[in-house]
Amino acid sequence: MASKFLERSTYFLFTLPAVILYTLFFAYAVFVGIQYSFTDWNGISSGYNYVGFSNYVDLWNNPNFKQSLIVTGQYAIMLVAGVMILSLILALSLNSLKKLQTFAKSVYFLPAMISAVTISLIWDQLFVRVVPLIGEAFDIAAFYQSPLAHPKYALIAVVIVNIWQAVALPTLIFIAGLQSVPSELYEAGRIDGASTFNRFRYITFPFLIPTITVNMVLAIKAGITSFDYAYTLTGGGPVKSTNVIGIMIYNDAFQNLRFAMANAEAVILFVIIAVLSFVQIKLGRKGGVH
Amino acid sequence: MNVSIRQEGLGWRILRNLILLIGIIIILGPMYLVVINSLKSLEEAGQGFFNLPRALDFSNYAELLSKGNYWRYVWNTTFITIGSIVMVLLINPTVAYAIARNRHKKYYNFVYLYILLGLFVPFQVIMLPLTKIMTNLSLLNPVGLILLYGALSLTRGVFLLVNYIEGMPMEIEEAARIDGCSTFQIYYSIILRLIMPMLVTLIIMDALWFWNDFMLPLLILNKSKEFWTLPLFQYNFKTEYSFNYTMAFTSYLMAMLPIIVVYAAGQKYIIAGLTEGAIKG
Incomplete structure (x- = not known):
């Protein structure tokens, strides 16, 4: 009898550990986070009051928050553009490589193995020790010091470090996408006299659209929620020029005693991600070969 | 071609x-x-940053190993990565199999959508409540982190595995059922084997995440030095070595070394595994 009961409920039991863990550490956390965003809690005191939407109203009027959103937007746009263009070029190059393809692939995937913290610290040193040498050699005033110390160049420098690592996985995904194009189509295109560019435009590209969507979604989310690189390289400075929303949330929660406010910032980030993902999925369904 | x-x-x-x-x-x-x-003294590096070292001088390495708790951090990172992978293997394929074979039932379809919704939630939304929840449960330790990674691995795991299982033929399972196999036996001796390629992909992606993650260890483990992982060790030592940069380079190399060794040994499988996932996912 007992074994019959077990057999009938196996599927249900299979879902239980996942559902319990996910509910406690994910769904409940989301719920609590949204709840905190309507309070005035500083994160330490024993009690707090519900204050309605006042955190959101404050954020709307807070120039630092707007500045942080703009920085985050710039960061995301540069990251997405850099990652998409470079990984597509690299995938096309690697895919057509005959000799040494395995070697080249393993070199290009190497950055994905290393932690963002280590990569950031290495580049921090390179910016301090190598960039001034270039600045002096070519007499470029902007390069006399590490770009990370310069409010105008710090953001680009952080994004470059992020791109250095973030290109690896999309490249691999693009190569997989390229290998899904049937080679007969290239043959047909060649017989019809299509140019290299037209073969890319009309044969390769439609097959790549699903992969482009996947890579875009991942890159945009990575750009908007980025934290590790800027936190390790600049901590948000100089003069807040790299103060992405991820850092603002972290600092408000753990340093500025604005825990509830930080939750409101995170909820706004949530809404932005949800809207962008929705739009992308809609757009991604429109064209391409599936 | x-x-x-x-x-x-x-x-x-x-x-x-x-x-x-x-x-x-x-x-x-x-x-x-x-x-x-990393093989130079500070003085030698000052004379020529790009020059090859004059001799193989491992004194930086000796100093790092003698003074820091390097092996402790390697052990912590290994323990957390392996523990979390075990969690992933225990909870991901089971729930994915149950969902894939029962999607027409309300409960399973709900669980599926419930877990997939996580794809749209940025980590920042849960990170602040998590610090409070983990503190209240006294789980600011490696075990707590492993439980968290298990829970957070579900979105990607369920997404990839459910698709994969639904694309598999049912015949073998049906034959096994007629032969009197229980659902658990089918899962354990048939399904687990058939989904192995996708499982390998998932393990590689998750292992890289667990090994290299900075944010969650920073939130959960940073207060207790004995729990530090390699990324935390790196981050916390950045000020200590800021004036001795050849020493800093040594610490970067030592932090990368374990994963580079693994990569050198298995890069063929790692790349093939991830490509497999990219095609099927």
Whole structure:
């Protein structure tokens, strides 16, 4: 009898550990986070009051928050553009490589193995020790010091470090996408006299659209929620020029005693991600070969 | 495919090789500088940052190993990565199998959508409540982190595995059922084997995440030095070595070393595994 009961409920039991863990550490956390965003809690005191939407109203009027959103937007746009263009070029190059393809692939995937913290610290040193040498050699005033110390160049420098690592996985995904194009189509295109560019435009590209969507979604989310690189390289400075929303949330929660406010910032980030993902999925369904 | 390669224009081939060469220099260049400068004294590096070391001087390494708790951090990172992978293997394929075979039932379809919704939630939304929840449960330790990774691995795991299982033929399972196999036996001796390629992909992606993660260890473990992982060790030592940068380079190399060794040994499988997931996912 007992074994019959077990057999009938196996599927249900299979879902239980996942559902319990996910509910406690994910769904409940989301719920609590949204709840905190309507309070005035500083994160330490024993009690707090519900204050309605006042955190959101404050954020709307807070120039630092707007500045942080703009920085985050710039960061995301540069990251997405850099990652998409470079990984597509690299995938096309690697895919057509005959000799040494395995070697080249393993070199290009190497950055994905290393932690963002280590990569950031290495580049921090390179910016301090190598960039001034270039600045002096070519007499470029902007390069006399590490770009990370310069409010105008710090953001680009952080994004470059992020791109250095973030290109690896999309490249691999693009190569997989390229290998899904049937080679007969290239043959047909060649017989019809299509140019290299037209073969890319009309044969390769439609097959790549699903992969482009996947890579875009991942890159945009990575750009908007980025934290590790800027936190390790600049901590948000100089003069807040790299103060992405991820850092603002972290600092408000753990340093500025604005825990509830930080939750409101995170909820706004949530809404932005949800809207962008929705739009992308809609757009991604429109064209391409599936 | 061979024909198309042979007929690529010469101009494109030259451009392509140039692009790939520059890329390889940009990737390996920093690694090279880390290695050579980790073998120099501060004074020697000051004389020539790009020069090869005059002699193989491992004193930086000796100092790092004697003073820091390097092996402790390697052990912590290994323990957390392996523990979390075990969690992933225990909870991901089971729930994915149950969902994939019962999607027409309300409860399973709900669980599926419930877990997939996580794809749209940025980590920042849960990170602040999590610190409070983990504190209240006294789970600010490696075990707590492993439980968290298990829970957070579900979105990607369920997404990839459910798709994969639904694409598999049912015949073997049905035959096994007629032969009197229980659902658990079918899962354990048939399904687990059939989904192995996707499981390998998932394990590689998750292992890289667990090993290299900075944010969650920073939130959960940073207060207790004995729990630090390699990324935390790196981050916390950045000020200590800021004036002794060859020492800093040594610490970067030592932090990368375990994963580079694993990569050197298994890069073929790692890349093939991830490509597999990219096609099927």
